[in-house]
Amino acid sequence: MKKKILLIIPGIVLVAVLYATYLYNKPHKNILDSDADISYIANTLINNFNTNKITSDDLVTKIIEVSGKVTLIEKSNKSIIVILNDGVKCELKNTNNNIKTGSHITIKGMYSGFDEMFNEISLTRCHLIK
Amino acid sequence: MKKLILFFIAFSAINLSIAQEKLTTRTGKVIFQSKTMIESFYAENNQAASILLIRKKIIAFNVLLKSFKFEKALMEDHFNEKYVNSDKYPAAKFKGVFTNEIDFKTPNIYKDIVINGNMTFHGVTKPLTVIADIRVNDDNTISFLSNFKLNLEEYNIEIPSLVKDKIAQDVAxxxxxxYKKL
Structure with a gap:
């Protein structure tokens, strides 16, 4: 009996340690491989947001796919910010891509809030779909 | 013809000076870090929004907390859910004024600019003074650099007692x- 307990306790500790290690090293959500929770045309998303048909609470922690027209591009060393239809801000990793102002694109990313400074719906960790 | 060119140059100069009162960026970099003997964390946000008003000498930042990236996904979740409660308080904001005379046309480095303002973080607004460097670069850009500390307790951010000794009260x-000039 004592032997059994002596075996069980290290077993539990081992499982706990493994689980903790797993949690600690849990990878970031892979947005590219996950299905989008919601898809929108940029203008519809902006209008629905402005008229409170959609609120921040509806979008929080959701993966959103948006298509629209590129109205502004801002580049930095680390990332590219692309604005769709003057109202959706998407942050893409700074990879070489051919996004140009005026082109129509579809982007998938994680909703990160509403930027009150420029009145833009903000998406982070975005990927260019097409 | 010369007159026409001169007129055109003068006209665009006027246009520029009007357009340049407000400089903006959406790619500001904000780093949060805390180091103690036992646990340290580092988070980077590369999509901070900012406005710099040259004549009014106002600078403002709007940083969405969900855009901070941590090395570990678990830390990112904890940061958002347990510490800053970003579902409820999605943004950290700072707006401040400075009094120094800065010539935004000529390349130069202005060190130790005192900026007095208000910081809103975790739903709490407090006066905050930060020291910054403003650089007028020769490639038609203006850089703003600042390092300061935020005391988590002042913004009602509770650190679970279990890890209280591990995490510093002050976050750097x-x-x-x-900012690009036009």
Missing amino acids: VSIETN
């Missing part, structure tokens, strides 16, 4: 933004 914040 560093901001780096680059």
Whole structure:
């Protein structure tokens, strides 16, 4: 009996340690491989947001796919910010891509809030779909 | 013809000076870090929004907390859910004024600019003074750099007692933004 307990306790500790290690090293959500929770045309998303048909609470922690027209591009060393239809801000990793102002694109990313400074719906960790 | 060119140059100069009162960026970099003997964390946000008003000498930042990236996904979740409660308080905001005379046309480095303002973080607004460097670069950009500390307790951020000794009360914040002149 004592032997059994002596075996069980290290077993539990081992499982706990493994689980903790797993949690600690849990990878970031892979947005590219996950299905989008919601898809929108940029203008519809902006209008629905402005008229409170959609609120921040509806979008929080959701993966959103948006298509629209590129109205502004801002580049930095680390990332590219692309604005769709003057109202959706998407942050893409700074990879070489051919996004140009005026082109129509579809982007998938994680909703990160509403930027009150420029009145833009903000998406982070975005990927260019097409 | 010469007159026409001169007129055109003068006209665009006027246009520029009007357009340049407000400089903006959406790619500001904000780093949060805390180091103690036992646990340290580092988070980077590369999509801070900022406005710099040259004549009014106002600078403002709007940083969405969900855009901070941590090395570990678990830390990112904890940061958002347990510490800053970003579902409820999605943004950290700072707006401040400075009094120094800065010539935004000529390349130069202005060190130790005192900026007095208000910081809103975790739903709490407090006066905050930060020291910054403003650089007028020769490639038609203006850089803003600042390092300061935020005391978590002052913004009602509770650190679970279990890890209280492990996490520093003060979080070091560093901001780096680059504004393009037109």
